[in-house]
Amino acid sequence: MSTIGGTISVDSSSPQVGTTPWPADEDEPWIPVVRRKKQSKDPRRSRRSGAARAASSRLDGEEQQRQFETPPNPSPQLTLEQIARRHDRISTEWRAGACCAQLRSLVEKSLPSHVRLTRAVCLGIGSFEPVESVPMVARVAHVQLEAFRVMAELLEAHCGAPVQRIIQEPCFSPTDKQFCESLGFRVVDTPTAFDMIDGETLLYGIHLYIPTWAQALRKQLPGCWVGCRVDDCERYRDLQNQDIDIARIQAIDDTFDKMPFPQEKKGDFTFSDTVVYWAQR
Numbered sequence: 001m002s003t004i005g006g007t008i009s010v011d012s013s014s015p016q017v018g019t020t021p022w023p024a025d026e027d028e029p030w031i032p033v034v035r036r037k038k039q040s041k042d043p044r045r046s047r048r049s050g051a052a053r054a055a056s057s058r059l060d061g062e063e064q065q066r067q068f069e070t071p072p073n074p075s076p077q078l079t080l081e082q083i084a085r086r087h088d089r090i091s092t093e094w095r096a097g098a099c100c101a102q103l104r105s106l107v108e109k110s111l112p113s114h115v116r117l118t119r120a121v122c123l124g125i126g127s128f129e130p131v132e133s134v135p136m137v138a139r140v141a142h143v144q145l146e147a148f149r150v151m152a153e154l155l156e157a158h159c160g161a162p163v164q165r166i167i168q169e170p171c172f173s174p175t176d177k178q179f180c181e182s183l184g185f186r187v188v189d190t191p192t193a194f195d196m197i198d199g200e201t202l203l204y205g206i207h208l209y210i211p212t213w214a215q216a217l218r219k220q221l222p223g224c225w226v227g228c229r230v231d232d233c234e235r236y237r238d239l240q241n242q243d244i245d246i247a248r249i250q251a252i253d254d255t256f257d258k259m260p261f262p263q264e265k266k267g268d269f270t271f272s273d274t275v276v277y278w279a280q281r
């Protein structure tokens with residue numbers, strides 16, 4: 001299954017989905033979520049069918065990409081402490097697992113022969129309290145964030161200087177922002193991060209929409225790009241029937257080394273279709 005466009009599908013036949021309040025108690029069991037094998041309808045895509053799509057082709061890239069911003073949760077309830085506790089629990093478990101070990105190994109082996117990275121930009125991580133109110137969806141944000149932090153730590157250790165961490169996500173609540181700041185991130189509003197990318201940047205975004213990538217790459221190529229596979233970009237562009245310039249994405253595919261991002265256990269889609277592109281020195 002592809003998660004291009006990043007849609008996480010929950011089984012709407014489950015009576016819990018969409019109706020179960022977020023469990024405030026950390027010990028409360030997580031709700032099992034069944035993902036559809038194949039998505040006939042991506043809600044974010046179907047919202048934009050027909051006239052909307054035709055209209056979007058007349059918009060410039062920045063306006064076009066704004067349609068792909070997830071709106072913030074209108075009624076977030078978690079406190080900063082609750083989000084931080086959940087993150088501690090999820091990230092501790094994830095750091096002890098095989099996916100994290102493989103990611104460390106990939107980065108450590110690549111560091112000597114690939115361009116130096118002095119800044120790390122994270123896009124589209126999602127909210128730590130998403131509207132869906134399904135813990136598994138929020139787990140994705142925690143795990144993706146932790147993987148980004150691990151990469152930044154390794155870069156920092158290698159270059160012996162602080163690596164600035166920047167994060168941009170339009171759906172962040174004020175508490176999401178506070179949480180990221182508490183971890184040392186600089187939180188910026190879109191499109192600020194797009195203009196902060198240069199040849200020494202790690203640009204990281206899992207399951208982002210192609211118009212978002214097109215904007216992120218509009219000025220300069222990063223030194224390292226953790227994102228989707230280029231052949232998926234092509235496929236997604238066709239699906240969207242949009243006039244999106246993916247020449248810069250193609251340039252990365254042509255010139256950078258390409259490594260599959262380590263996967264979580266079978267059946268987990270946290271890093272599905274994700275690739276590390278890193279320019280050689």
Ligand SMILES: C[S@@+](CC[C@H](N)C(=O)[O-])C[C@H]1O[C@@H](n2cnc3c(N)ncnc32)[C@H](O)[C@@H]1O
Pocket residue numbers: 005006007008065068069070071123124125126127140144168169170171190191205206207208209212270
């Ligand atoms: C498909 S979701 C992926 C979420 C998560 N990374 C995942 O794998 O489930 C795409 C995310 O990109 C975010 N996004 C859209 N426009 C953005 C922008 N200009 N800057 C940063 N993130 C953006 C959306 O708000 C949304 O959360």
